[in-house]
Amino acid sequence: MGIPSPPGAPSRRLPAAPQSAALARRFVRSVLDGVAPEVADTAELLTCELATNAVLHARGDFEVRAWAGEDRVQVQVSDGCPERGLVPHGHHPFACTGRGLALVEELAPSHGVHSGADRKTVWFELWPGPTAPPTSVWETVPPTGPTVNVALIDVPYALYWAAQQHWEGLLRELYLTRGAEALTGVRPQDLTAAREAGNVVSACMTASVQQETPDSSTLSLLVAFPADAAEAVATLRRVLDAAESAAQEGGLLSLPALPQIRTFRHWLLDQITDQLVGGDPTAWTLVPGAPDHTPTELAPWDAGEVEAAGVPTVAADDLNRIIAVSASAAELLGWSVQELIGQRLTVLIPEHMRNRHVAAFTSLLLTGQPRILGRSVPVPALHRDGRLIPVRLEIQTQEAVDGRTVFVAHILMRTAPPDPPDGPPEDLTGEPADEAYPTRPEPGPVRLPTTTTKSRRASVDRAALQRLSLLADTGRALSSTLDLEERLRRACRVLLNQQLADWCAVDLLDEQGRLERICIVHRDPLAPIPRALLGRLPPLSEDTLGALSRVLRGAGPLRLTDIPPPEEAHGPLEDRQAQLFDELGADSAVLAPLRGRREVIGALTLARTRREHPFAKDDVLLIAELVRGISLGVDNARLHRHAQQTAERLQRALLPELPRVEHLDLIARYVPSSTTAEVGGDWYDAFVLPSGETVLVIGDVAGHDLRAAVAMSTLRNMLRGIAVDRGEPPGEVLRQLDRANHTLNPHSTATCVYALATGGGADGSWELHHSSAGHLPPLLTTWDGETRYLDGGAGLLIGMDPGLPRATAHDRLPPRSTLLLYTDGLIERRGQSLDDAMARLRRHTAALARAPLDVFCDELVIGLGAESDDDIALLALRPAPPRPPPEGRTADGRGRRSGRQAGTMPGLSRRSRC
Numbered sequence: 001m002g003i004p005s006p007p008g009a010p011s012r013r014l015p016a017a018p019q020s021a022a023l024a025r026r027f028v029r030s031v032l033d034g035v036a037p038e039v040a041d042t043a044e045l046l047t048c049e050l051a052t053n054a055v056l057h058a059r060g061d062f063e064v065r066a067w068a069g070e071d072r073v074q075v076q077v078s079d080g081c082p083e084r085g086l087v088p089h090g091h092h093p094f095a096c097t098g099r100g101l102a103l104v105e106e107l108a109p110s111h112g113v114h115s116g117a118d119r120k121t122v123w124f125e126l127w128p129g130p131t132a133p134p135t136s137v138w139e140t141v142p143p144t145g146p147t148v149n150v151a152l153i154d155v156p157y158a159l160y161w162a163a164q165q166h167w168e169g170l171l172r173e174l175y176l177t178r179g180a181e182a183l184t185g186v187r188p189q190d191l192t193a194a195r196e197a198g199n200v201v202s203a204c205m206t207a208s209v210q211q212e213t214p215d216s217s218t219l220s221l222l223v224a225f226p227a228d229a230a231e232a233v234a235t236l237r238r239v240l241d242a243a244e245s246a247a248q249e250g251g252l253l254s255l256p257a258l259p260q261i262r263t264f265r266h267w268l269l270d271q272i273t274d275q276l277v278g279g280d281p282t283a284w285t286l287v288p289g290a291p292d293h294t295p296t297e298l299a300p301w302d303a304g305e306v307e308a309a310g311v312p313t314v315a316a317d318d319l320n321r322i323i324a325v326s327a328s329a330a331e332l333l334g335w336s337v338q339e340l341i342g343q344r345l346t347v348l349i350p351e352h353m354r355n356r357h358v359a360a361f362t363s364l365l366l367t368g369q370p371r372i373l374g375r376s377v378p379v380p381a382l383h384r385d386g387r388l389i390p391v392r393l394e395i396q397t398q399e400a401v402d403g404r405t406v407f408v409a410h411i412l413m414r415t416a417p418p419d420p421p422d423g424p425p426e427d428l429t430g431e432p433a434d435e436a437y438p439t440r441p442e443p444g445p446v447r448l449p450t451t452t453t454k455s456r457r458a459s460v461d462r463a464a465l466q467r468l469s470l471l472a473d474t475g476r477a478l479s480s481t482l483d484l485e486e487r488l489r490r491a492c493r494v495l496l497n498q499q500l501a502d503w504c505a506v507d508l509l510d511e512q513g514r515l516e517r518i519c520i521v522h523r524d525p526l527a528p529i530p531r532a533l534l535g536r537l538p539p540l541s542e543d544t545l546g547a548l549s550r551v552l553r554g555a556g557p558l559r560l561t562d563i564p565p566p567e568e569a570h571g572p573l574e575d576r577q578a579q580l581f582d583e584l585g586a587d588s589a590v591l592a593p594l595r596g597r598r599e600v601i602g603a604l605t606l607a608r609t610r611r612e613h614p615f616a617k618d619d620v621l622l623i624a625e626l627v628r629g630i631s632l633g634v635d636n637a638r639l640h641r642h643a644q645q646t647a648e649r650l651q652r653a654l655l656p657e658l659p660r661v662e663h664l665d666l667i668a669r670y671v672p673s674s675t676t677a678e679v680g681g682d683w684y685d686a687f688v689l690p691s692g693e694t695v696l697v698i699g700d701v702a703g704h705d706l707r708a709a710v711a712m713s714t715l716r717n718m719l720r721g722i723a724v725d726r727g728e729p730p731g732e733v734l735r736q737l738d739r740a741n742h743t744l745n746p747h748s749t750a751t752c753v754y755a756l757a758t759g760g761g762a763d764g765s766w767e768l769h770h771s772s773a774g775h776l777p778p779l780l781t782t783w784d785g786e787t788r789y790l791d792g793g794a795g796l797l798i799g800m801d802p803g804l805p806r807a808t809a810h811d812r813l814p815p816r817s818t819l820l821l822y823t824d825g826l827i828e829r830r831g832q833s834l835d836d837a838m839a840r841l842r843r844h845t846a847a848l849a850r851a852p853l854d855v856f857c858d859e860l861v862i863g864l865g866a867e868s869d870d871d872i873a874l875l876a877l878r879p880a881p882p883r884p885p886p887e888g889r890t891a892d893g894r895g896r897r898s899g900r901q902a903g904t905m906p907g908l909s910r911r912s913r914c
Contacts, residue, residue: 009065009066009067010027010031010065010066010067011063011064011065011066012024012027012063012064013061013062013063014051014061014062014063014064015061016054016055016058016059016060016061016062017055018055018175018176020051020054020055020062021048021051021052021055022048024047024048024051024064024077025044025047025048025051027064027066028043028044028047028064028066028075029044031066031067031068032044032066032068032073034068035068035073036128038128039073039126039127039128040073042107042108042126043066043073043075043126045103045107046075046103046104046107046108046124047064047066047075047077049100049101049103049104050075050077050100050104050122050124051064051077052100053077053086053100053101053122054077054079056172056175056195057084057195057199058079058080058081058084058120059081059084059192059195059196060079060080060081061079061080062077062078062079062080063076063077063078063079064076064077065078071127071128072125072126072127073125073126073127074123074124074125074126075123075124076121076122076123077121077122077123078119078120078121078122079119079120080118080119080120081120082115082116082117082118082119082120084120084199086101086113086122104124107126108124108125108126109125109126109127110124110125111123111124111125145226145227145228146226146227146228147224147225147226147227148224148225148226148227148275148276149222149223149224150222150223150224150225150271150272150275150276150281151220151221151222151275151281152219152220152221152222152223152268152271152281152284153220153281153282153283153284153285153545153550153555154218154219154220154283154284154285154298154550154553154554154555155218155219155220155221155268155284156217156218156264156284156298156299156300156399157209157217157218157219157300157401158217158299158300158301158399158400158401158403159260159261159264159298159399160205160209160264160268161399161401161402161403162261162399162403162404162405163257163261163264163265163268164202164205164206164403165403166254166257166261166265167198167236167240167265168198168202169254170240170243170244170247170252170254171191171194171195171198171239171240171243173243173252173253173254174186174191174239174243174246174252175191175195177252183246183251183252184239184242184243184245184246184251185242186239186242186243190235190238190239191239193232193235193236194232194235194236194238194239194240196232197229197232197233197235197236198236200225200226200229200232201225201233201236201268201269201272204223204224204225205221205223208221208222208223208224209221216555216556216557216558216592216620216624217298217299217300217554217555217556217624218284218285218298218554218555218556220555220558225272225276227276229272229276230272230273230276230277233269233272233273233276234269234273236269237265237266237269237270237273240265240269244256244257244262244368247368248366248367248368248369250366255365255366255368256366256367256368257368258364258368258370258397258405259368259369259370259373259397260397260399261399261405262368263287264284267282267284267287281545283545283550283553283555284298284555285298285550285553285554285555286542286545286553298554298555299398299554299595300398300399300400300401301315301398301399301400301406301408303315303323303324305628306324306325306326306408307324307325307326307327307337308326308632309326309328309410311326311328311410311411311412311639312326312328312329312332312410312411312412313325313326313328313329313408313409313410313411314326314329314340314345314348314408314409314411315406315407315408315409316345316406316407316409317404317406317407318365318404318405318407320344320345320346320358320361321342321343321344321345322340322341322342322343322344322345322347323341323342323406324341325337325340325341329411332381332389332411332413333348333381333382333383333384333389334383334384334385335384345357346358347382348381348382349381349382350380350381350382350388351382353379353380360372372393372395373395373396373397375394375395376392376393376394376412377392377393377394377395378390378391378392378393379391379392379393381393381411389413390413391411391412391413392411392412392413393409393410393411393412394409394410394412395407395408395409396408396409396410470494470495470498470500470622470626471625471626471629473494473498474491474494474495474626474629474630475629475633477490477491477493477494478490478491478629478630478632478633479633484518484634484637484638484641485518485519487633487634487637488506488518488519488630488634489519489521491630491633492504492506492519492521493521495606495626496521496522496523497523499523500606500619500622500623501523501590501606501607501608502522502523502585502607502608502609502610503520503521503522503523503527503584503606503607503609504520504521504604504605504606504607505517505519505520505521505533505580505604505605506518506519506594506602506603506604506605507537507548507552507602507603507605508594508601508602508634509552509600509601509602513539513540514536514539515536515537515538515539515540515552515573516535516536516537517533517534517535517537518534518602519534520533520534520580520584522584527584529584530583533576533579533580533583533584537573537576538571538572538573538575538576539573540552540553540573541571541572541573544570544571544573544574545570546569546570546571546573546574546577547560547574547577547591548573548574548577548591548603548605549571549573549574551591551592551593551600551603552593552600552602552603553600554593554595554600555593556591556592556593557590557591557592557593557620557623557624557627558590558591558592559588559589559590559615559617559619559620560588560589560590560591561588561614561615563581563586563587563588563589564578565578565582566578566579566582577605580605581607584607584609585607585609586607586608586609587608587609587610587611587614588607588608588611588614588615589605589606589607589608589615590605590606590615590619590620590623591603591604591605591606592604592606592623592624592627593627593631594627594630594631594634595627595628595631596631596634596635596638601631601634601635601638602634604623604627604630606623655668655670655683655684656684656685656686656687658686659686659687659688659694661688661694663764663879663880664694664757664766664877664878664879664880665853665876665877665878665880666686666875666876666877667853667854667856667857667875667876668684668686668857668873668874668875668876669857669858669861669872669873669874670682670684670871670872670873671825671861671865671871671872671873672871681699681700681701681702681708681709681711681712681750681871682699682700682701682712682823682825682871682872682873683697683698683699683700683701683712683713683716683873684697684698684699684821684873684874684875685697685698685716685719685720686875687720689723689724689727689756690724690727691727692758693756693757693758694756694757694758695723695754695755695756696753696754696755696756696757696770696819696821696875696877697716697719697752697753697754697755697821697875698752698753698775698821698822698823698873698874698875699712699715699716699750699751699752699753699775699823700750700751700752700775700823700824700873701715701748701749701750702748702749702750711745711748711750712750714744714745715737715741715745715748715750715752715798718737718740718741718744719733719737719752719754722736722737722740723754729756729769729771729808730754730755730756730769730770730771730793730806730808731771731793731795731805731806731807731808732806732808733754733771734752734754734771734773734795734798734806735802735804735805735806737752737754737798738773738798738799738801738802738806739802741798741799741802742799742802745799746799747799748798748799749797749798749799749800750773750797750798750799751772751773751774751775751776751797751798752772752773752774752775752798753770753771753772753773753775753777753778753821754770754771754773755768755769755770755771755778755821756768756769756770757813757877759813759879763815764814764815764816764879764880764881765812765813765814765815765879766812766813766879767810767811767812767813768790768810768811768812768813768819769808769809769810770790770792770793770808770809770811771793771795771806771807771808771809772791772793772794772795773795773796773797773798773806774794774795774796774797774798774800776822776823776824776827776838777789777790777791777794778790778819778820778821779819779820779822779841779842779845780811780813780817780818780819780820781817781818781820781842781845781846781848781849782814782816782817782849783814783815783816783817783849783850784849785846785847785849785850786846787842787845787846789838789842790809790811792807792809792810792811793806793807793808793809794807795807813877813879814879815879815880815881816878816879816880816881817878817879818845818849818853818856818876818877818878819876819877819878820845820860820874820875820876821874821875821876821877822841822872822873822874822875823870823871823872823873823874824870825865825870825871825872825873826841826860826861826864826865826872826874827840827841827864828870840864841860841864844859844860844863844864845860848860853876853878856876857874857876860874861874
């Protein structure tokens, strides 16, 4: 135990009181008078830490002994409680307690603990010069007496560290605060019992967690607690709740727990108490979610997930500093990622809302009561150039592996951002942007650890290369197609080809929470897959502890080395999973959750049928990395599909219903792009003027986003108003439209064909008066298959020069001919000239000249639009055949006795189709 204590070495006995730490520090300083200042300062610091530990944990009088030898000094702190061993802690850099022994380890080249029959002594030695590796290690005393194993299922270890650090800090301050009993109502004996119970829980939990290698976001532990600890743990819960209330009212310096930490602490202490008296375990993933807490949010915070997020995302720490940003968020707000890291979050908040944000954030930290966590809140975000961008903000909390809480905000656009203002950008205060928002980040950005404490290999060996290759191959498989099911099949084949498993299955939850087994892939392509194993699965039960149910609630990845037989399945869902294992064979398996944006969206099951090669922990670590990429691919595919469906619905809502016009067939088709998930600027329109003329319009606004759709809607409505009000030739209408657009949307350009169809005479022909603003010419196809483009009345695009006059052309539409107005998505292809594309369109329409008009349009879309990566809009018009003569007369005017033929009654028109 270091150098022996010399006879008569100075010592001092001190009571277990808060002031004793300071008295011990002064005593050591007086004994070491004349020693090198750096050695004396270190000895004083470490003595203070060990004396504080004695006050907090030994709970009795203790003795401090110090002396200086020829080349070193030694300090001993002894107490009369050898049965109370040292309380181990994880050495997290942001922990508010548990630093004492860590400081001794760092600063003392020799240290240790010795426990005798009636005495425990903690000691350290110091000497001048560079420190050497410690020559001693801590000795801990395991709990004595009978114990009971408590099963803690699906413990999110990051959340556990945060809860443990918080309650230790709360108990420490409660003990050291004068008047704590009057403030909280906690009696001294209850506080003593709570502190002792807190030490026991921390020691037992830390020892159990440290024996595990976290291979997933959750741990299932079997922890041995003293059999008689139930009452003390219940007291600990009551004392912590009382201290929490005092912290919420500002009576303590410690901050109250955030909602998820408070909920987890209650679950943990209740599980220990209940199981110590014979209760059954309840998994953390089965805890009912409160409005401000979701038990499925189990994964530790990872800066890499934020940086790679497809949705604009910003993460901040509890000091309101930005610690991670996605590239999409930085681009949206006019910054680079590096410029935002380390800055205060208020740099992205409009000035008039900064005080409100600071007040809400401070209130959350001081009271633990959230106002906007978990809600979608419409707010303006501040662009770097001073613009306000309307967004929806969704803020969630997530724990890092070091126990700190991170605030993650997803930014959802409410509308397209406005164009940048002309001239130098200014912020809302009127200051130039480069002065108001410096490009250099504030010093001291914090990058929290995002991985477990497993060491990383310094050299790249073959196994590491294979690992990287597997990750890359899986990523390519997920990005090789837009079809979600085929994505998953290809990803599974990659995993099986690398002999990671013998078969795998993917289950996905839809938006209504219904579970479906999407695919099962076997390493042997000839292996039969019973169709009964695929399709809709039974719903999640509320209380089952089966592996698949736990994974779908966020636990895992879970490694199963003992596959339960079908007769041991509990509930319909677990019965289907047991059936899967039984029919395809499985000696070991790994079930991993597919985590989407803050929710579990499904599960991946990997199974091996060879008993001699079961899954190991290293396999689970690799699967955890692979599942992250697979989850991202699934989530991105769902987001793309949802956005595409939303865009299509919005686009169709902007398109009109076609009028019913006598002696005319009208058909329109709109096909959204198959490769984008945005609304576009393609549109068609048709309506009847008060004069009886039928208006036909086709157009395309530049751009492929919400801004283009808004410009398209504005342009269409302006054109309708001008056409109805003016009643002028098409060329003049387009000129007026160009003038109005230049005033209201000066940066918008568009192509457009505006036409008036008049006639409906006895011979069935119509007249077309039309003008074009840079649009592809209408195509006329006669009943006999002759085709020609109506390229008269051509002019510049809308938005180029509103002062130029525009021409109007006139063409005859023969009976049964087909007039086609279309956008460029129908014909333009990469690598093909426009002349060839237009010739191909003529060949298709000639072949369809006598087809019904709806068939005509559908065949064009199928034949020409299958390879298009752009939106397609088309509008087709066909004059009806000549009218039959009036009843009782032949074509030469003579009477006829035969009755009416079906479909030839005057006044009846063919119904327009849309």
